[in-house]
Amino acid sequence: MNIFVCVKQVMARDSVIRLDEGATWVRDDGLTFEMNEPDTYALEEALRLKEKHGGEVVAVTAGPARSASTLREALAKGADRGIHIEDDRFVEADTHATASALAAAIGQEQHDLILTGLQSDDSGFGQTGVILAEKLGLPHATIIMEIDASGSQLRCKRELEAGWFQTVTLPQPALLTIQSGINKVRYATLMGIKRARKKPFQRYTTDELGIEITAQQNVRRLYQPQQAKQTVFLEGGSREVADELLNKLRFEARVI
Amino acid sequence: MSILLVTEQLDGKWHRMSFEALAAAQAAATGLDCPLVAAVVGSGVGQLAAELASKRVSEVVAVDSPELAQYTPDGFASALRQAVEQVKPRLVLFPHTYQVRDLVPKLAASLGGCFVSDIVAMRFDGGAPIFVRQLFQGKLHADVSATGEPPHFVSVQSGAYRADAVAEGPAPAPIRDLAVSLDASVIRTQAEPPYQDAKDAVDLGSAQIIVSVGRGIQDPDNIPQAEALAEALGGELAASRPICDNGWLPLERQIGSSGQTVAPNLYLALGISGAIQHVVGMKGAKTIVAINKDAGAPIFEIADYGIVADLFDVVPKLIEALEDPN
Numbered sequence: 001m002n003i004f005v006c007v008k009q010v011m012a013r014d015s016v017i018r019l020d021e022g023a024t025w026v027r028d029d030g031l032t033f034e035m036n037e038p039d040t041y042a043l044e045e046a047l048r049l050k051e052k053h054g055g056e057v058v059a060v061t062a063g064p065a066r067s068a069s070t071l072r073e074a075l076a077k078g079a080d081r082g083i084h085i086e087d088d089r090f091v092e093a094d095t096h097a098t099a100s101a102l103a104a105a106i107g108q109e110q111h112d113l114i115l116t117g118l119q120s121d122d123s124g125f126g127q128t129g130v131i132l133a134e135k136l137g138l139p140h141a142t143i144i145m146e147i148d149a150s151g152s153q154l155r156c157k158r159e160l161e162a163g164w165f166q167t168v169t170l171p172q173p174a175l176l177t178i179q180s181g182i183n184k185v186r187y188a189t190l191m192g193i194k195r196a197r198k199k200p201f202q203r204y205t206t207d208e209l210g211i212e213i214t215a216q217q218n219v220r221r222l223y224q225p226q227q228a229k230q231t232v233f234l235e236g237g238s239r240e241v242a243d244e245l246l247n248k249l250r251f252e253a254r255v256i
Numbered sequence: 257m258s259i260l261l262v263t264e265q266l267d268g269k270w271h272r273m274s275f276e277a278l279a280a281a282q283a284a285a286t287g288l289d290c291p292l293v294a295a296v297v298g299s300g301v302g303q304l305a306a307e308l309a310s311k312r313v314s315e316v317v318a319v320d321s322p323e324l325a326q327y328t329p330d331g332f333a334s335a336l337r338q339a340v341e342q343v344k345p346r347l348v349l350f351p352h353t354y355q356v357r358d359l360v361p362k363l364a365a366s367l368g369g370c371f372v373s374d375i376v377a378m379r380f381d382g383g384a385p386i387f388v389r390q391l392f393q394g395k396l397h398a399d400v401s402a403t404g405e406p407p408h409f410v411s412v413q414s415g416a417y418r419a420d421a422v423a424e425g426p427a428p429a430p431i432r433d434l435a436v437s438l439d440a441s442v443i444r445t446q447a448e449p450p451y452q453d454a455k456d457a458v459d460l461g462s463a464q465i466i467v468s469v470g471r472g473i474q475d476p477d478n479i480p481q482a483e484a485l486a487e488a489l490g491g492e493l494a495a496s497r498p499i500c501d502n503g504w505l506p507l508e509r510q511i512g513s514s515g516q517t518v519a520p521n522l523y524l525a526l527g528i529s530g531a532i533q534h535v536v537g538m539k540g541a542k543t544i545v546a547i548n549k550d551a552g553a554p555i556f557e558i559a560d561y562g563i564v565a566d567l568f569d570v571v572p573k574l575i576e577a578l579e580d581p582n
């Protein structure tokens with residue numbers, strides 16, 4: 001089974017956000033970066049499928065030079081190869097541009113299954129996987145919580161809203177977007193990190209893939225959201241705020 | 257050029273977000289001064305179409321076919337592509353449901369149009385509309401404009417528009433059956449009926465007080481602290497998704513779009529950032545308290561009382577104060 005996993009590098013959670021000069025993105029300097037969380041589950045699922053059914057796991061990313069470290073992490077966890085479509089513009093790119101790049105890189109290789117996360121923590125489009133499937137002419141299923149690849153068709157458990165699920169069956173090759181919590185992700189071992197250095201790592205420019213980065217939607221301006229409610233902030237020592245909160249809940253809100 | 261609203265239904269029952277999206281679509285039709293066409297998609301949707309026609313819309317179109325009884329991305333994308341090609345709208349609006357997440361990126365890409373997903377607001381200051389999206393898990397908002405060729409596809413976040421703001425029509429709008437040709441062989445996915453996993457008897461829906469923990473709790477060993485607070489308040493313990501994903505609490509205690517929806521008198525959020533998928537499950541609470549060390553966490557946008565602090569400093573003091581009022 002030739003499995004491609006799309007992983008995106010995003011800024012670490014709990015990063016302190018500062019707007020860049022044009023207020024269309026955030027400043028990169030001083031931030032640390034990590035693999036988009038749902039993608040860690042997608043990678044883990046790919047590794048498990050390979051362990052069960054054999055084949056190869058290829059991690060693919062579209063991003064600036066720094067995102068190579070996220071690919072290295074995927075290799076250290078057990079992916080066999082990495083493909084890096086390197087361009088700074090992918091940081092702010094829309095899904096059309098990103099999916100086109102991923103489609104160009106993956107489309108030229110033999111692929112049985114493509115996995116993506118269901119959503120990126122920074123842009124939060126929740127679209128790239130499905131668009132990629134459409135561009136490659138593949139069937140897809142989203143928000144997947146279980147994959148059974150033992151038959152001729154893929155049987156998957158799809159998460160629906162409010163605690164409901166559904167089983168869907170689809171032919172291969174196919175694309176699935178993976179929901180957090182589908183599995184328990186592994187950590188990279190020291191041995192894995194060492195081995196990763198020798199694994200094949202292909203770097204492409206957009207020119208080499210024959211793609212252009214054009215946007216269909218543009219961020220005009222980023223800003224702090226407005227308060228929907230008039231929040232009363234309680235300040236002071238811990239015991240003080242504890243007492244004050246309980247007072248408010250007893251006598252103002254009357255909920256305890 | 258018109259606006260097309262695509263509603264969502266399952267087995268003849270509306271998805272509750274359909275009317276929120278209708279409210280958004282009515283606002284867009286006013287803002288852009290153009291007619292609003294509302295679509296119902298499925299099999300045997302005549303009655304729903306009639307209900308929709310009582311609202312302030314220019315026309316209702318029914319996209320009705322036995323092949324559309326069960327949602328499949330191929331079937332629905334094919335049907336809606338034909339609907340869009342017939343109606344020729346400049347803007348196609350959807351509620352941002354799980355089905356829309358699955359369908360619309362494909363539909364939009366197949367028509368070469370852009371999809372501005374999960375918007376929380378729109379502005380029409382003359383010219384091209386501006387859509388507002390959340391970025392960085394709700395920490396920032398972005399004004400976004402669509403640049404490609406129309407139609408532009410847009411989905412509306414849960415709770416962004418109010419269903420009770422939907423305007424009734426002066427007279428029933430005309431209903432048109434929109435003929436689409438669907439070949440069963442184009443449908444590659446087979447979908448089975450929805451089911452619920454067997455659940456334990458935790459019904460958080462009736463709890464009056466809920467103490468809910470998020471990733472800020474940091475370690476499963478810290479859960480008992482939150483549990484002790486819940487107990488001292490006489491409430492139930494709940495959690496955000498990552499806590500249940502990690503197996504630190506069972507899935508049936510998860511609050512949010514994929515978990516339970518609750519409306520207690522008191523919802524105390526400990527170390528929860530306030531992502532929309534969590535917020536939709538608890539924003540109906542009468543009083544919301546948030547304890548979070550990040551003053552910029554989106555949970556504070558909906559909190560009645562906020563404490564910007566380390567939860568490990570405050571929680572023990574709350575327990576202490578409850579147990580020993582002096």
Ligand SMILES: Cc1cc2nc3c(=O)[nH]c(=O)nc-3n(C[C@H](O)[C@H](O)[C@H](O)COP(=O)(O)OP(=O)(O)OC[C@H]3O[C@@H](n4cnc5c(N)ncnc54)[C@H](O)[C@@H]3O)c2cc1C
Nearest residue numbers: 470471472496497512513514515527529533534549550567
């Ligand atoms: C389709 C879909 C469905 C989803 N369904 C759900 C759902 O049903 N329910 C759900 O909850 N999520 C759901 N999510 C996930 C959701 O988007 C968020 O990722 C999740 O809610 C974040 O959980 P969190 O707030 O606990 O973690 P984080 O976002 O990581 O926030 C942790 C917070 O803790 C604070 N913190 C850290 N340490 C401390 C400390 N010592 N003291 C005080 N504060 C601290 C931080 O400042 C931060 O704000 C879904 C996502 C998708 C895409």
Ligand SMILES: Nc1ncnc2c1ncn2[C@@H]1O[C@H](COP(=O)(O)O)[C@@H](O)[C@H]1O
Nearest residue numbers: 006007062116117119120125126127128
């Ligand atoms: N630049 C990228 N490189 C590789 N994969 C990506 C990239 N952007 C998005 N993806 C994949 O698409 C998923 C959904 O992202 P998004 O559509 O941005 O929410 C992510 O979880 C990744 O798996």
